[in-house]
Amino acid sequence: MRWIWIDKFVEFESGRRAVAIKNITLAEDHLHDHFPGFPVMPASLMIEGMAQTAGILVGEARNFEEKVILAKIKRASFSGYARPGQQLRYEATIETISPEAAMTAGTIYCDGEPLGQVDLMFSHIDQNLSGLNFPEENFVFTEEFKSLLTTYQIRR
């Protein structure tokens, strides 16, 4: 299983804004348990989808040199369901980015209608948590990940 919750980027403005889409399909196993007879995309996975959209936007802003970790869900609110056959659109913008961290604001649309608001905070962990040493290799943006970017056509 691959933990990838966006299908592709449709807009990407470096350091500023990114838009990704995700098509929901009944081929996804978890929808048969969430819930039996009433399949809806779990809100937690929509937060993950936004975290991937916004996290890649934040990572790309520093050329994927920082280890970008989701540090805090500042806000997550949803006003409805997203169901198989529908398309999610994750729109993320960077509100602030500094050497240590970044804040993003995001809106989720479902088939064009606003569905949720997810605002996140990411940490550049090498610049934080002083005193802790992390592996030198970038375990967030791995080589495997970078090859995906070629698919998304956003690799520099």
Next chain:
Amino acid sequence: MAMSRDEIFEHVRDTLVDALAVEPDEVTENASLTGDLGAESIDFLDIVFRLEKTFNLKIPRGELFPEDLLNNPDYVSNGKLTATGLEQLKKSMPHADFSNFEKDPDVSKMPDLFTVKTLVNYIEAKQTAA
């Protein structure tokens, strides 16, 4: 135009209500960010970002919440700040109230220095300096 202390407090309170999901009446001047309001380390960064935005100012890293002090053996001994360490901390945090802490400068009590009042003092001083 410079804000009054009351106005600063109101904005700081709103910031903490949003950042820490606490009730407005929990945010009193003497409430400590970690002990009373449940802030975790990552929240401090969030608070700094939000204060910068709310008050339209730049908060240099380590100025509001000093770092690195604890890694210096001259400053810390047996889990307590040394006289030099305490002196240094006071110098780097003129906005904090040390009256309780200096009686027993135990490192584990350092978070108590970060109160709502500390933030208000900091913003007030910053505003005067600007």
